[in-house]
Amino acid sequence: AQTVTQSQPEMSVQEAETVTLSCTYDTSENNYYLFWYKQPPSRQMILVIRQEAYKQQNATENRFSVNFQKAAKSFSLKISDSQLGDTAMYFCASHAGGTSYGKLTFGQGTILTVHP
Amino acid sequence: KAGVTQTPRYLIKTRGQQVTLSCSPISGHRSVSWYQQTPGQGLQFLFEYFSETQRNKGNFPGRFSGRQFSNSRSEMNVSTLELGDSALYLCASSSPGTSPHEQFFGPGTRLTVL
Numbered sequence: 001a002q003t004v005t006q007s008q009p010e011m012s013v014q015e016a017e018t019v020t021l022s023c024t025y026d027t028s029e030n031n032y033y034l035f036w037y038k039q040p041p042s043r044q045m046i047l048v049i050r051q052e053a054y055k056q057q058n059a060t061e062n063r064f065s066v067n068f069q070k071a072a073k074s075f076s077l078k079i080s081d082s083q084l085g086d087t088a089m090y091f092c093a094s095h096a097g098g099t100s101y102g103k104l105t106f107g108q109g110t111i112l113t114v115h116p
Numbered sequence: 117k118a119g120v121t122q123t124p125r126y127l128i129k130t131r132g133q134q135v136t137l138s139c140s141p142i143s144g145h146r147s148v149s150w151y152q153q154t155p156g157q158g159l160q161f162l163f164e165y166f167s168e169t170q171r172n173k174g175n176f177p178g179r180f181s182g183r184q185f186s187n188s189r190s191e192m193n194v195s196t197l198e199l200g201d202s203a204l205y206l207c208a209s210s211s212p213g214t215s216p217h218e219q220f221f222g223p224g225t226r227l228t229v230l
Contacts, residue, residue, distance in 0.1 A: 030120060030165035033218075035218070042223070043204060044224075045206060045208075046219060046221075073173065095217040101166065101172040102164025102172055102210065103149065104151075104208075104217075106158060106159040107158075108158050109158065
């Protein structure tokens with residue numbers, strides 16, 4: 001079974017600064033996928049960034065990047081130049097690949113507040 | 117393309133009743149997954165349907181069921197509602213042919229059981 005752990009229930013950052021959200025996971029699979037999702041107060045879950053485990057290069061999407069440490073089973077999200085619109089709950093999630101059809105395993109979430 | 121839609125957005129029921137929630141995936145997406153989100157348990161996987169077949173199921177009692185139609189629209193049903201079923205129910209669609217396992221979520225249905 002896969003597990004995902006987010007050890008930071010809440011984080012805050014000043015606008016324009018950088019913040020890093022932590023995530024660790026446990027899996028026995030070789031071909032798995034990792035995601036960060038954002039859930040703003042509107043409750044709509046939005047994909048922020050994805051990482052395939054077989055890729056060594058860390059994924060980046062504009063101001064969002066990850067630090068994927070496969071041996072340590074760590075998958076942190078860095079948000080650069082934080083904006084007020086980044087205020088949301090952030091979920092780290094994994095997919096085991098293979099026959100784990102449609103099943104994402106989520107961490108508990110980190111509430112991020114960006115202050116002006 | 118239109119996103120994933122869910123109806124209704126809000127629902128209030130009483131214990132013992134049953135409820136049906138609907139999800140329309142992104143056009144062309146044939147996989148639909150359902151999740152329950154509560155403050156205590158977080159996001160938990162309910163089940164996944166692909167081409168009208170349930171391929172995967174989470175650890176929920178049999179009161180939770182679902183189905184998928186030929187147009188990929190999906191419904192989930194909860195029978196004999198309990199207070200603990202109060203939650204945000206999210207559905208997500210995906211297309212294995214493009215970005216594998218990347219799911220696109222709907223806005224959710226907020227179910228309150230009184």
